[in-house]
């Protein structure tokens with residue numbers, strides 16, 4: 284049994300002062316009660332640790348490699364994607380594991396207790412399968428286990444290079460699976476996760492409407508069972524045009540009319556929505572997975588956040604390209620995008636909850652729904668995913684209640700205020716650093732030295 288004392292804690296019934304949180308051997312919260320007496324482990328502020336609902340860990344190694352103008356000066360998501368395909372074509376399973384470990388460590392240091400890894404880098408270069416089909420999947424599971432972050436691994440079905448069903452080319456060939464091959468991969472992935480900690484699980488991810496046909500989508504829905512189903516959707520204007528041309532309607536419009544979208548689904552990005560699509564999607568109960576820092580980096584567009592939340596839509600956030608892993612900054616970027624569009628302040632809030640309070644509670648709830656993890660609330664029975672925040676510093680100045688949350692979201696340097704993170708009771712962040720920080724960083728640096736030496740750009 285571990286006992287944590289918090290000077291203040293955000294619980295399902297609101298703020299509580301002087302709280303004792305007990306964690307049992309199964310990594311779940313046993314009790315949350317008032318207790319003035321301090322114990323060994325103490326934090327200034329306890330929050331439920333958020334879930335990172337969308338990540339491609341290997342892209343962490345590309346940060347800073349895609350910011351120069353291309354020859355034609357029309358730099359876009361599509362020219363970025365070309366560089367991404369070139370970059371990933373050199374990665375070995377060892378590289379993928381050490382990069383994933385670094386990204387997972389940075390997620391925990393930013394306050395996340397769990398992550399959904401949207402994993403499409405399955406095969407060796409030119410699409411040759413590894414001896415074990417799930418080689419890369421196992422590397423991701425091992426990295427998560429070494430870091431101690433809760434993992435929902437999402438093997439991706441990627442069949443085609445576009446809606447016209449063109450063949451995969453270059454780096455893309457490493458993603459490709461037939462529906463049958465994907466079934467085997469998923470079976471192997473489930474067997475690997477059965478050996479991992481009991482809070483690890485498997486979902487499925489049809490990549491997008493560009494990369495998967497309707498047979499592939501149906502197969503994913505069947506293979507998912509009760510687990511989560513994640514898909515990229517309506518991120519780019521050219522994607523909307525392509526889907527419109529080949530499927531006869533816009534991506535979200537097509538999805539809502541064609542598939543049984545419900546609370547198991549997480550639709551990632553949705554930065555291209557009409558007013559009707561916004562309302563329709565909000566009513567399904569599915570979670571929209573927003574990645575505001577990556578969406579800004581790629582020039583995706585602005586999510587219709589105000590209309591979507593007014594209609595009761597669920598949402599969470601993800602670090603996606605991992606160019607900068609910072610939970611509170613994701614929320615700040617999201618809110619600021621709404622302000623810039625509307626030329627107004629305080630957009631994502633309610634009469635009772637400030638922006639910080641509203642976005643932290645909403646994305647914590649939505650994130651855990653999206654990854655099917657029984658966490659995101661500090662109460663008996665929940666998975667013990669707990670985020671400890673230090674308030675005795677120049678950014679938070681011992682503030683209390685909702686004002687601390689607003690300071691975390693808007694005042695910058697919020698990652699420096701993360702003091703502790705527990706994931707399913709695993710206490711991996713202490714005094715703001717991961718317990719294996721130096722080891723993980725040095726393995727990553729060796730990988731990067733070799734990749735750079737081997738001549739990427």
Ligand SMILES: [Zn+2]
Nearest residue numbers: 339401515603
């Ligand atoms: Zn993505």
